[in-house]
Amino acid sequence: MSVVRLSHVGKTYSNGTVALGGVSLDVRAGEFLSLVGPSGCGKSTVLRLIAGLGELSSGHIDWPGATGLDAAAGHGIGFVFQEPTLMPWASVFANVMLPLRLKGVARDQAAPRVAAALAQVGLDGFAGAYPRQLSGGMKMRVSIARALVTEPRLLLMDEPFAALDEITRFKLNNDLLELWREHRWTVVFVTHSVYESVYLSNRIVVMAAHPGRVVADLAIDAPYPRDEAFRTSTAYNGFCRTVSATLQQAMAA
Amino acid sequence: MIGTTRAPPEIEAAPAAATLGAGPLQIVMPIAIGLVILGVWEAAVRLYDVPVYILPGPLLILTTLVTDWSSLFQALLITLQVTVSAFLMAALGGGVLAIVFSRSRWIELSLYPYAVILQVTPIVAIAPLIIIWVKDTYVALLICAWIVAFFPVLSNATLGLSSTDHNLLNLFQLYGASRRQVLWYLRVPSAMPYFLGGLRIAGGLALIGAVVAEFVAGTGGTNTGLAYRILESGYRLQIPRMFAALLLISLTGILIFAALSLLSHLVLRNWHESAVRREN
Numbered sequence: 001m002s003v004v005r006l007s008h009v010g011k012t013y014s015n016g017t018v019a020l021g022g023v024s025l026d027v028r029a030g031e032f033l034s035l036v037g038p039s040g041c042g043k044s045t046v047l048r049l050i051a052g053l054g055e056l057s058s059g060h061i062d063w064p065g066a067t068g069l070d071a072a073a074g075h076g077i078g079f080v081f082q083e084p085t086l087m088p089w090a091s092v093f094a095n096v097m098l099p100l101r102l103k104g105v106a107r108d109q110a111a112p113r114v115a116a117a118l119a120q121v122g123l124d125g126f127a128g129a130y131p132r133q134l135s136g137g138m139k140m141r142v143s144i145a146r147a148l149v150t151e152p153r154l155l156l157m158d159e160p161f162a163a164l165d166e167i168t169r170f171k172l173n174n175d176l177l178e179l180w181r182e183h184r185w186t187v188v189f190v191t192h193s194v195y196e197s198v199y200l201s202n203r204i205v206v207m208a209a210h211p212g213r214v215v216a217d218l219a220i221d222a223p224y225p226r227d228e229a230f231r232t233s234t235a236y237n238g239f240c241r242t243v244s245a246t247l248q249q250a251m252a253a
Numbered sequence: 254m255i256g257t258t259r260a261p262p263e264i265e266a267a268p269a270a271a272t273l274g275a276g277p278l279q280i281v282m283p284i285a286i287g288l289v290i291l292g293v294w295e296a297a298v299r300l301y302d303v304p305v306y307i308l309p310g311p312l313l314i315l316t317t318l319v320t321d322w323s324s325l326f327q328a329l330l331i332t333l334q335v336t337v338s339a340f341l342m343a344a345l346g347g348g349v350l351a352i353v354f355s356r357s358r359w360i361e362l363s364l365y366p367y368a369v370i371l372q373v374t375p376i377v378a379i380a381p382l383i384i385i386w387v388k389d390t391y392v393a394l395l396i397c398a399w400i401v402a403f404f405p406v407l408s409n410a411t412l413g414l415s416s417t418d419h420n421l422l423n424l425f426q427l428y429g430a431s432r433r434q435v436l437w438y439l440r441v442p443s444a445m446p447y448f449l450g451g452l453r454i455a456g457g458l459a460l461i462g463a464v465v466a467e468f469v470a471g472t473g474g475t476n477t478g479l480a481y482r483i484l485e486s487g488y489r490l491q492i493p494r495m496f497a498a499l500l501l502i503s504l505t506g507i508l509i510f511a512a513l514s515l516l517s518h519l520v521l522r523n524w525h526e527s528a529v530r531r532e533n
Contacts, residue, residue, distance in 0.1 A: 088525070102430045150428075
């Protein structure tokens with residue numbers, strides 16, 4: 001079953017740049033889908049359009065499972081940006097509570113849900129801290145907790161770990177997979193790293209630039225749970241080679 | 254694994270209350286230098302027998318301050334009242350108008366040039382007109398002080414309200430925030446450092462505006478503030494009294510600045526770079 005379906009979605013910016021030239025994509029329930037491609041291929045644009053940020057220039061986006069109103073209001077969507085995008089003046093608790101506060105949920109009703117989201121990302125005990133007291137990895141955890149607090153069906157992640165060091169990134173990769181297995185959400189994950197996408201996803205969509213388009217749709221049918229053993233396995237290397245080759249072709253074309 | 258670990262490994266300790274190595278020196282040194290200068294001043298005045306109506310020594314100024322305290326304090330209260338009222342009106346007016354500007358581009362485009370004109374016209378040049386037009390001297394003084402103090406608040410708050418992080422704006426839009434929620438939960442808090450910076454400038458300017466207006470109003474004023482005391486002492490060659498009034502004006506300015514710096518620190522201490530000590 002599809003969670004969201006993009007049909008010939010095009011996006012042209014007001015300066016004439018064609019970011020997307022007709023992208024069709026069917027995101028299926030429960031899958032971990034990665035969008036991989038060179039910079040400028042419009043992978044972040046796809047994510048933003050799914051989230052309802054910005055207007056489509058052509059095509060349409062359907063939400064088979066939800067009512068249109070639901071999708072438009074951003075219900076059921078969690079978004080994690082490339083930067084943690086936290087409010088520096090607000091505590092970790094207030095940052096994570098923000099989506100609930102904007103929906104008018106009372107504080108005493110929101111508090112247990114915020115605590116649960118913080119526990120999920122391993123940040124219990126940090127509710128009163130301020131963003132500037134946290135390291136880059138912890139800020140990203142707060143950002144993920146904020147995306148989780150509304151219990152979304154669809155989690156959109158725009159290169160969330162790109163700015164982190166490798167050790168932190170691996171740790172967060174593992175934690176993210178764990179959460180995904182527990183909750184069975186649908187994840188659309190944008191990355192420029194072939195290795196990260198193969199490690200995380202069960203499906204990889206390769207995109208090419210000028211204009212942004214889908215060039216390949218690959219299944220990564222290695223079993224979960226995946227761990228450090230998978231990261232060093234020959235199967236993993238094989239998948240990475242295939243995706244890299246596809247990406248090379250896409251960039252040459 | 255998630256939820257079982259209390260603390261992830263990538264933790265930095267919250268910055269402890271850092272102790273500045275130069276702590277006591279920071280206070281002792283300026284005081285020491287001040288005392289040395291005052292000592293040299295007092296000695297020079299006595300040694301060279303400088304007449305009191307040219308330059309009084311610091312001790313004489315201090316005794317004048319004590320003997321004339323009741324009239325000087327009366328004057329101080331009036332100046333302070335004008336300054337504080339003008340400052341509060343500027344803070345409120347500047348803040349509210351900045352919010353109106355942020356809501357409506359048209360209002361901003363129509364009114365902003367006039368705010369600039371009001372600012373660039375020297376207050377000394379308009380003060381006589383205001384004093385002629387406005388019957389009540391106190392109100393006239395208030396208007397003058399307000400004109401000078403108003404603009405920095407307005408321009409800083411306007412800048413602050415339009416400097417909101419675009420990613421955060423996207424986030425708010427994504428979660429369906431109303432315009433009101435975006436304003437109060439996002440734009441206003443992120444404009445705070447700018448607004449408080451504007452307030453610190455406005456505090457000093459309100460005092461300057463009040464003093465300048467008192468000078469212009471001169472003897473015509475029935476309410477006599479500190480600036481009027483300075484004028485009056487000048488006419489009567491009571492130079493020690495003039496210095497005493499000047500001292501009170503300076504102290505008032507320092508006090509206003511310190512109070513607003515403290516306010517700024519209290520509001521921003523948890524998050525803004527300006528209020529947080531750098532630790533390397």
